[in-house]
Amino acid sequence: MNQDYIIPNAWSIIEEGFEKDRVKSSESLFSIGNGAMGQRANFEEFYSGDTFQGSYIAGVYYPDKTKVGWWKNGYPEYFAKVLNAPVWIGINIEINGEQFDLNTCKEVKNFRRELNMQEGLLDRSFVAVLPSGLEIEVFVRRFLAADLDELGAIKYDIKPLNGDANIVYKPYVDAHVKNEDANWEEIFWESIGSEIKGEQGFVQARTFKTHFNVVTYMENAIFINGEKQAITPSATKTEWKVEFTYEVNVKANETVTIQKFGGYVVSTNHKANELVTAAENVLAQANALGYEQLLTNQKQAWAQTWEMADITIDGDVKAQQGIRFNIFQLNQTYSGKDARLNIGPKGFTGEKYGGSTYWDTEAYCLPFYMATKNQEVARNLLTYRYNQLDKAIENAEKLGFTNGAALYPMVTMNGEECHNEWEITFEEIHRNAAIAFAVFNYTRFTGDESYIPEAGLEVLLGIARFWKQRVNWSTDKKQYVMLGVTGPNEYENNVNNNFHSNYCAQWCMNYLIEQAENVKTNYPEDFARIAAKTNITDAELAEMKEVAANIYFPYSEEFDVYLQQDGFLDKDLTPVSELAKEERPINQKWSWDRILRSAYIKQADTLQAFYYFEDDFSREQLEKHFDFYEPLTVHESSLSPCVHSIQAATLGRMEQAYTFYLRTSRLDLDDYNKEVHEGLHITSMAGTWMSIVEGFGGMRVKNDALYFEPRLPEQWEGFSFKINFRNQILKVNVNKGETTFELEGTEPLEVYVFDQKVVVQPSI
Amino acid sequence: MNQDYIIPNAWSIIEEGFEKDRVKSSESLFSIGNGAMGQRANFEEFYSGDTFQGSYIAGVYYPDKTKVGWWKNGYPEYFAKVLNAPVWIGINIEINGEQFDLNTCKEVKNFRRELNMQEGLLDRSFVAVLPSGLEIEVFVRRFLAADLDELGAIKYDIKPLNGDANIVYKPYVDAHVKNEDANWEEIFWESIGSEIKGEQGFVQARTFKTHFNVVTYMENAIFINGEKQAITPSATKTEWKVEFTYEVNVKANETVTIQKFGGYVVSTNHKANELVTAAENVLAQANALGYEQLLTNQKQAWAQTWEMADITIDGDVKAQQGIRFNIFQLNQTYSGKDARLNIGPKGFTGEKYGGSTYWDTEAYCLPFYMATKNQEVARNLLTYRYNQLDKAIENAEKLGFTNGAALYPMVTMNGEECHNEWEITFEEIHRNAAIAFAVFNYTRFTGDESYIPEAGLEVLLGIARFWKQRVNWSTDKKQYVMLGVTGPNEYENNVNNNFHSNYCAQWCMNYLIEQAENVKTNYPEDFARIAAKTNITDAELAEMKEVAANIYFPYSEEFDVYLQQDGFLDKDLTPVSELAKEERPINQKWSWDRILRSAYIKQADTLQAFYYFEDDFSREQLEKHFDFYEPLTVHESSLSPCVHSIQAATLGRMEQAYTFYLRTSRLDLDDYNKEVHEGLHITSMAGTWMSIVEGFGGMRVKNDALYFEPRLPEQWEGFSFKINFRNQILKVNVNKGETTFELEGTEPLEVYVFDQKVVVQPSI
Known part of the structure; x- marks a missing residue:
């Protein structure tokens, strides 16, 4: 602070x-x-x-x-x-x-x-x-x-x-x-x-x-x-x-x-x-x-x-003020009415970072707008990228990719890349996966099956084609490797086999294959149109399947964790807690080369993959990876504390989750990063919302149903939030000892609380 | 051309x-x-x-x-x-x-x-x-x-x-x-x-x-x-x-x-x-x-x-014109009279690259000035760096190093760094070794034992201290590793365990230890003065010895070669010869990320270490490494062809050596790189001289004596050069079938031709 x-x-x-x-x-x-x-x-x-x-x-x-x-x-x-x-x-x-x-x-x-x-x-x-x-x-x-x-x-x-x-x-x-x-x-x-x-x-x-x-x-x-x-x-x-x-x-x-x-x-x-x-x-x-x-x-x-958007927190006025400030600013920045617009990292509060659109939109902001507004707003965010697909294909061509491979820009206003540090512009390509993941996330949450055949499949295909070309066969490893990337942790540049990026690449290719088959079967006219436009073939999908099935992931037997990248264990693994106070924040105190060769992590990287693809890993795996990576994390990105807050809550570590929550929700009010005069951190504010809904509320969507694992921080007497789930509005009240639901809608809603089914009757 | x-x-x-x-x-x-x-x-x-x-x-x-x-x-x-x-x-x-x-x-x-x-x-x-x-x-x-x-x-x-x-x-x-x-x-x-x-x-x-x-x-x-x-x-x-x-x-x-x-x-x-x-x-x-x-x-x-400086080539006027042009330009650029001056990459012919002093001076230019002028000129080049030692220590401090560690700048005018791309400025640290190597090279060639106790030891110590701090212990590899460097091959950035850099680091530490012991024994007053100034202790040297002895080198059993860096074998190893002509030069045709993840090498990197430390490796090893790396080398640095020319000649591959020679000697006259309008490549011109003297002449200094392995390219009838070896001037005439010597001096000189001793009598 x-x-x-x-x-x-x-x-x-x-x-x-x-x-x-x-x-x-x-x-x-x-x-x-x-x-x-x-x-x-x-x-x-x-x-x-x-x-x-x-x-x-x-x-x-x-x-x-x-x-x-x-x-x-x-x-x-x-x-x-x-x-x-x-x-x-x-x-x-x-x-x-x-x-x-x-x-x-x-x-x-x-x-x-x-x-x-x-x-x-x-x-x-x-x-x-x-x-x-x-x-x-x-x-x-x-x-x-x-x-x-x-x-x-x-x-x-x-x-x-x-x-x-x-x-x-x-x-x-x-x-x-x-x-x-x-x-x-x-x-x-x-x-x-x-x-x-x-x-x-x-x-x-x-x-x-x-x-x-x-x-x-x-x-x-x-x-x-x-x-x-x-x-x-x-x-x-x-x-x-x-x-x-x-x-x-x-x-x-x-x-x-x-x-x-x-x-x-x-x-x-x-x-x-x-x-x-x-x-x-x-x-x-x-x-x-x-x-x-x-x-x-x-x-x-x-x-x-x-x-619709309010979250109440009882017994902790600073936490309450923090979350409302975040929700207020998000609503001031983006109303969702206009598919040409997006959510700039500083909204209307400053100029830093230029551009309007980062992967923040898909990875952090979409869940907020999706749950607190009608689904058209979230769809507008997807449409924004669909409308820029041609530019993403051009961008990839500039870098030497072919055959409709699409690389979405790191920063953009109109679909063209406008960032210019090679280690970010050319290498921080996991952004491409966030855009595919958003299509999946939107479909999962809203149940709107129409977006993929109408538009999403083309985006997924461009992205999957990029990944397929971006990996190369290692005759040494006898697997596909991905060289020269920067993961979400920008304190590493030009690394090989970043677990996050490799996992994203595999997932994108597999999801494209699955959705292509889905569209082919269930929306044959759409598929014919898309095939005519993109030349997608069974042979291409088969090749992609083979590539996806053989992606290499760096892994440590000793620690039983996936490694952030090749060679990660060569680093000095002294935890952040042992760093002298005057050395921090390292991005102000250390030279760039020292940051790069340190093990210190700016923001969730391997853990970001665990956040996206939570269902692919067990809680034990999550715990092991959290315990390995969090102690090395300096949280010097505004996007870092929220993911860690959610994961700490998921693991039942409420004190830690609460600390991360305060840091994310009052980042600007309390000026943790000494830079609020430059403007607010708008996109990370959506992460604050996620910390409550997905962290303390433990909300997930699985098999077309809502799942909750409500956990109340000790400091709070209770909290509540609302979500628009498939056109019914569910209010969730978490209090000491009990969680109650109120439903504005017409149909009873089955939800799961710690995997126990609860049927919520429309009450309003 | x-x-x-x-x-x-x-x-x-x-x-x-x-x-x-x-x-x-x-x-x-x-x-x-x-x-x-x-x-x-x-x-x-x-x-x-x-x-x-x-x-x-x-x-x-x-x-x-x-x-x-x-x-x-x-x-x-x-x-x-x-x-x-x-x-x-x-x-x-x-x-x-x-x-x-x-x-x-x-x-x-x-x-x-x-x-x-x-x-x-x-x-x-x-x-x-x-x-x-x-x-x-x-x-x-x-x-x-x-x-x-x-x-x-x-x-x-x-x-x-x-x-x-x-x-x-x-x-x-x-x-x-x-x-x-x-x-x-x-x-x-x-x-x-x-x-x-x-x-x-x-x-x-x-x-x-x-x-x-x-x-x-x-x-x-x-x-x-x-x-x-x-x-x-x-x-x-x-x-x-x-x-x-x-x-x-x-x-x-x-x-x-x-x-x-x-x-x-x-x-x-x-x-x-x-x-x-x-x-x-x-x-x-x-x-x-x-x-x-x-x-x-x-x-x-x-x-x-x-x-003193002329080299004659018979039967090949373009080769003759090329070498004279190179010698002429070097002499126009730097006379050696003034220890405040150095050799800029463009001399007085253009502005590109700014600064005056790169590692080119030590790695490429020193041998030329050392052999064609009196030894005071070469010593002035060393003194230039000695005079800038304090600035190199400050530079290292800025990056977080301590205790007198010195990092010489990548580009300088007055000892301060003035380059600003992190991957070069902070990471292309092998330059530091070139400066230590020059001290060794000077001493070996001139026999002047006085420079090290008077000045050189302090430089060697600052540099060795840098390397010792720059490596870190890998608990995984149980050896010292060096993370986040850029080797001489600037088509790789931020790599781990670059063989060249690791080898240089080890050599620098060992050489410092050897010279510290030498000065301590033979120049105790100098040692006392230096010890008072630098706090060098036996304990520090012992620690350094332990570090040097445990440096990790990436190595492939399959190919029996040292690897340019960790993970090199994950790359696509298609040789340059299979690249389409319109893809070259890759630095004009490819995006930077594509260059980085390719295996293509801008200039000698592992082979540069083989050039510096030739005696540490057998001819068979040289051949194996040359055959592994040269086919992946695009020679898009002006400093590349000369080293390869020397090594090709050393391996008896005269046609290849000749091709490289022409490329280096007529680089500007024939404008191979399409940039002569920006100025000449002055520092690489010294490489041309080395191609003849060390390549075709096969000149080396070992055990205080000159060794030659003269090999005449087919295109030439003969060539001659002169060197000032320890204040006697030896002219070497290489002709078809025989090599003759002329000596201006007072003492007979023992030289070795293909390891056979020849006694040259003063003739002039």
Whole structure:
């Protein structure tokens, strides 16, 4: 843990007191989003202190020219960056002729920020003593409409306390923004121009290269003591920016409010030449509803989301806050409505890692969205990859693969690879298996048999073909080996016979063979279509079967465990617990070569395979491997603690499971990795959800039924979660001594608790 | 082979005919240097065509900010770049009011360039038809004084052939230059100002960060038909540049000549505030001698160099031209006078690879300089590393090593690492062994026992300490293993138990132990001094002995060869000969991951160890390993063919040895690797010398005596070379059927020819 200023609260993230050195951290933690857009909790008004300004629009990216020391064949030409979008939230303020800036106030009292997760609202309040001595009381509320997802709303109240005041609000929209993360310090936007229509302002900008066209717009209104004022603002306009100026004189204790509606309309959803009209339409809708109704709608929309997604934890408010924060952020990042979008590792909270889509989506996020939303959302995530299959085949061709072999990119925006470290880009190929596994996982959970014949089989085939070509026959071992890979544990590069990757390869090939036979038998028309397109033949499947059956797995007789890779036992196996504290985290303290040759594991690797393919191994095997690998694991990836939490719970090691749970659920709130100022770890938040549902709840799907092994951490009195299982909603309440179920649905549901059948009757 | 426009000639590199697309290639091939400075064969006059302008000053570099995709702990902050220096050669020319530019002439006839290697002169002549129709005959000669190494001289003759001409010469010096190879496109120089004193011009510039101060200077004279003219030039001056303007009117068939003296004086050799005076002194010396005497001196200096360094080959002019070109370039690059300097991979001919010093110096260049110059030169190369020992210890500390362990950098200018790919920087550590081996090699060849007690032992100790810490005990193998290295074959990264590296580590530790005992016994005062400084103890040596004795070497029973690394036999061992032609060179045709997992070898790796430590292995072992590894070798490093040529010759495979020889000696002349326009491969040129002396000559030093196994390639009638062996000069003449020796010295010399003793009497 690195910080603990966030006040424990079941439903809100709260900060009290204004500390300048926490500003960037809070900007990340109090970020808001609505799936279509989002931004860091930057102040609306000018702030001269240390800040990381960031607004983001889903799916709008920039292909920044790649930066490498030495170019290697096969590198992509660009690295897609999450794009810092134009600013719509800005409201500069002058009071009695002085610019208002929290950084230069004499004093800031009663500062309080609250991210109301229940209702989807960001509030900020304080009393500021201005350099002139004037005290003002401020309350600001901001939200991004969950239903009207092109709209954001702000109310900004100022009440002078000890004197009259001339208050000037200067709301603006500004497209002249720069990425913090830009390889060559270039601007990624070009101005298309700006426009003023009455009290509405619009700036239009287009990204270079990708040509995303965005209109950033606003309309404002001024109130005194709640009463709308008829003030005609003056306006200024440059090609990049529109700014209105509203001047108001008020007496002490009168409240002046500016209400700002604003947001983005984007050429991915509208014609590029109709964007201003589209923005006008959004504003018309917003004005018709009015601020109060928008607020009511916001609360309702979030209530609906929580109705399904909430997890309650009794007796441990920090754990409760942690899980709700995770669920809230996941829902802010991705709504599942749009198959073109995906879940970026930092969501709308920062720029690091670029791109939007990692294997995190399939391995960590899919289970969450699959269980807490309707199955269409999960299917959209699969469709995203199906739509990018051609690009994955091209990507594999660039690396020398043939015959429709597909290698999905490590990081992508549009299906093209945009990562450029050879040891990751070319070698961390287990990502390909996560995508196949997601198809299996989706089908297993939802029971939707239609995806595979309609689309999934082609994806599975491309992936299986890749694996078949990626292994080679070792005349020495008389088996197929896989050379030169990086497993999920990125603290090993270019290793041979990584157990995880080899196991995944075998599984993918076998699953493809099984599903090809299934489609051939049960969906002959689909099979004919796919065969015509892909030239899949029985001979190819037979060959693949032979390869899959003869994959080599490194194994130690001495320890009776599969080895993470060839030669693993040559390493010094001193456990992490014996490392001096000042040596950690090793990724900050050790040189890269030392990390590589150490046995230390960044995140679950062999154990990740045990997580995916749990049913293939006995509990005894799991225990043996957990005891071998976990002590060597430094958990320096945000994706690490959750898998270990689940496995520790599965093994009944509740204290350890609980520790891992806290680390994953409060990773950002408590800033374990000292990097929350860069943004939040969105994708690992889904791992937190899994820790509860699959870890403490022990939920699995086997043979079309739900299985539970509920285990309550000692610290908790109880917990509950809901899952949408095949269109019936099951609530699971785990309490001391008993587990109860509530079912919203029409049919009784058979579930298994520690392998004992329980029939749950619809109760709601 | 990629080009063959260079005309075969025993003593000169000659190009005939003006082809614009050969300009950059010829700029490399016709480069001149004198150890202290050098430049590409850029035209003196303005040239608007495609050109790579480059002038370089030995030891003057720039620490360019490192460029990496993702930063890793331990990376250096900068990458030292060979610095493009100010221009002293420039002479712009206007004829009848038109700028003279070979790129825009109507016609260029009888164009001829000759690099006269015997005398160290670069000549260019042609007849140009100007756009106006005027024909001019031009002859230009340029040389860099071999003795006065801050001075260069140019004579530039113009003779109008078919009309009178107004000829304006505008000689200039200009410090406003940019590197082709600059990570961030920055200028590396700042101007300190310029000065004109009579007909002398000076510009002073200083490198940012490193603060090398350089005055670039010139003085000119004009001649008509050889008669000096009293013309007072007009002059212009900016902070970056001084230019004089000489205007002359001549009749058809009169020859106008400008004579330019110019060059650099540098703050590494003079006080920074006395540089202009230093330049004036050089000019005074040059003027006192006069151009003709300078020319005579130049011829004499090169005659002296050739007297010792020449190798003759009879009956094969291309082979003769190749070896002389290599010897010439090596002597242009490094004179051995200055222990602060070293041999950059591109010398003064280009910027690629940055830095000046690689392991090439010790592994490839030392034997050449050791045998063809006096032993002080070779010792200077060792001293260079001794002087950088502290930096090597710091470098190792940065990576986590302790107790005086030293890791010499992969690439350096001043002892600090400036390479930044982890797989090279942190892992290609065999370079460390090359430096220890050079100490051994020097001592063995020169018989100079004093270097080790005076300096070498400290270097050997730092290196041995590194190896001892770099291996770790494998409880699995019950031996010491070395994980995560890159061997000389850079087509493998991060491998375990690279035979070459492990063998080197063992050898270094054993050699240190042996030499420590030697110094302790025979130079007790030196030992006491070193022990006080380094804390070397018997206990440490005993521990080291134990480690060295238990190093693991990967070995195949099946093939009876040491394996390049663990797991090598898992690879597909299809020989290079079965690769389709369009797949090669694989570094241009294959993705990096494919190269890595292939068995293909960039350059000698296991065989490099067999080269270093030949006496440790039998000829049968050499043959077995050569037959195993050479067929898998793609020779895509310039350092590869020479080692294979030597080993093929050693095994009596003369046809193969000859093929490798041609490839190494004419690598640049015939542009085998399609990159000569970027500069020459200077360090591999020493490998060419080794191919003849150690390959065809079979020269070795054992037990303080010279051994030869002369083998003549079928294509040759004979060859000869000279070596300076312990201050006697032995000339070896290998002819069909017999090998004869000539000795310049005072004592009879016992040598061995195929292990038969021959006593050579001093004959000269």
